[in-house]
Amino acid sequence: xxxxxxxxxxxxxxxxxxxxxxxxxxxxxxxxxxxxxxxxxxxx
Numbered sequence: 001x002x003x004x005x006x007x008x009x010x011x012x013x014x015x016x017x018x019x020x021x022x023x024x025x026x027x028x029x030x031x032x033x034x035x036x037x038x039x040x041x042x043x044x
Contacts, residue, residue: 002037007037007039010036010037011025011033011036011037014036021036030043
């Protein structure tokens with residue numbers, strides 16, 4: 001599994017290159033990140 005810094009770098013790089021991904025990230029960040037990285041993000 002990737003470390004936190006690697007995961008963040010992946011999300012930032014993809015959002016810089018992929019406008020559709022960036023829009024999804026802005027609209028629903030938890031689901032977008034969870035789907036992209038294959039991780040579960042707890043609800044607070």
